[in-house]
Amino acid sequence: LANRFTTGALAGKRVVITAGPTREALDPVRYISNHSSGKMGYALARAAQEAGAEVTLISGPVHLPAPDRVTLVSVVSATDMLAAALATLEHCDLFIASAAVADYRPATIAEQKIKKAGDEIQLTLVKNPDIVATIAQHKNRPFTVGFAAETNDVDAYARAKLERKNLDMIIANDVSRQDIGFGADDNAVTLYSKHGSTEFTVMNKALLARQLLAAIAIQLAVL
Numbered sequence: 111l112a113n114r115f116t117t118g119a120l121a122g123k124r125v126v127i128t129a130g131p132t133r134e135a136l137d138p139v140r141y142i143s144n145h146s147s148g149k150m151g152y153a154l155a156r157a158a159q160e161a162g163a164e165v166t167l168i169s170g171p172v173h174l175p176a177p178d179r180v181t182l183v184s185v186v187s188a189t190d191m192l193a194a195a196l197a198t199l200e201h202c203d204l205f206i207a208s209a210a211v212a213d214y215r216p217a218t219i220a221e222q223k224i225k226k227a228g229d230e231i232q233l234t235l236v237k238n239p240d241i242v243a244t245i246a247q248h249k250n251r252p253f254t255v256g257f258a259a260e261t262n263d264v265d266a267y268a269r270a271k272l273e274r275k276n277l278d279m280i281i282a283n284d285v286s287r288q289d290i291g292f293g294a295d296d297n298a299v300t301l302y303s304k305h306g307s308t309e310f311t312v313m314n315k316a317l318l319a320r321q322l323l324a325a326i327a328i329q330l331a332v333l
C-alpha cells in the first residue's frame with residue numbers, strides 16, 4: 111500500500127520546486143506578502159520525491175512541516191528565492207515554480223520601525239525579478255513549469271504567460287473560486303503546453319500533485 115504511488119516516473123531526476131509566498135520587508139517589523147499557503151508546492155515536492163526524484167524545495171514562510179527526504183531551502187524575499195533558485199540551476203532537470211512571489215517590494219527597507227505620523231502614507235514599490243522567467247532564459251535551462259494564478263480570463267492569461275516566460279508548461283489556477291486555490295486542501299487546474307491543454311477537476315492537492323507530475327514526466331521523457 112505504501113508504494114501504491116511510487117511510479118518511479120521521475121527516477122534519477124533532479125527537481126527544484128518553489129513554494130509559498132515571499133515576504134518583502136518594509137522595516138524591521140513589517141512586510142508585504144500574500145495568502146499563499148504553500149500547500150500545492152509542498153504536495154508537489156512530496157509527490158516528486160515519491161516518484162523517485164531528488165527534490166529541492168525552495169520555500170517562503172509557510173506553516174507546513176518539511177516533507178521527508180526533500181532538501182528544504184527556506185527563504186524570505188523574492189530576491190532570496192531567486193538566488194536560491196539560481197544556485198540549483200547546474201543540478202536541475204525540472205523546475206516547477208509554484209511560489210506566489212510578491213511582484214513588487216518596497217524600494218527601501220527602513221532601518222528603524224516607521225513611526226505613525228500623518229493621515230496618509232505613501233509607499234514606493236519596485237518590481238521584483240521574475241524567478242521562473244529568469245530560469246527559463248538560461249542557456250542550459252531545465253524543463254520549466256510555471257503556475258498562473260488568475261481570477262478571470264484564465265485560459266488567455268495562462269497561454270500568454272506560457273509564451274512570455276518561455277515556459278515548457280503552465281498550470282493555471284482560478285483563484286477567484288473559494289473552494290480551491292489559496293489555503294484550500296483541494297485544487298482544480300488546467301495544464302497547458304504548446305501542444306495543448308489538460309483539465310484536472312477538483313481533487314485533493316496530494317492526488318493532484320501526483321497526476322500533474324505524471325503528465326509533466328511524460329513531456330520530460332519525450333524531450
Ligand code: CTP
Pocket residue numbers: 128188207208209210211212213238239240241242243255256257258259260271
Ligand atoms: N513568478 C516568479 N517570479 C515572480 C513572479 C511570478 O517566478 N516575480 C512565477 C510564479 O511562481 C508562477 C508564474 O511566475 O509560476 C506566474 O505567476 P503569476 O503571479 O500568475 O504571474 P505574473 O507574471 O506575476 O503576472 P500577474 O501577477 O500580473 O498575473
Ligand code: CA
Pocket residue numbers: 211212213
Ligand atoms: Ca504575480
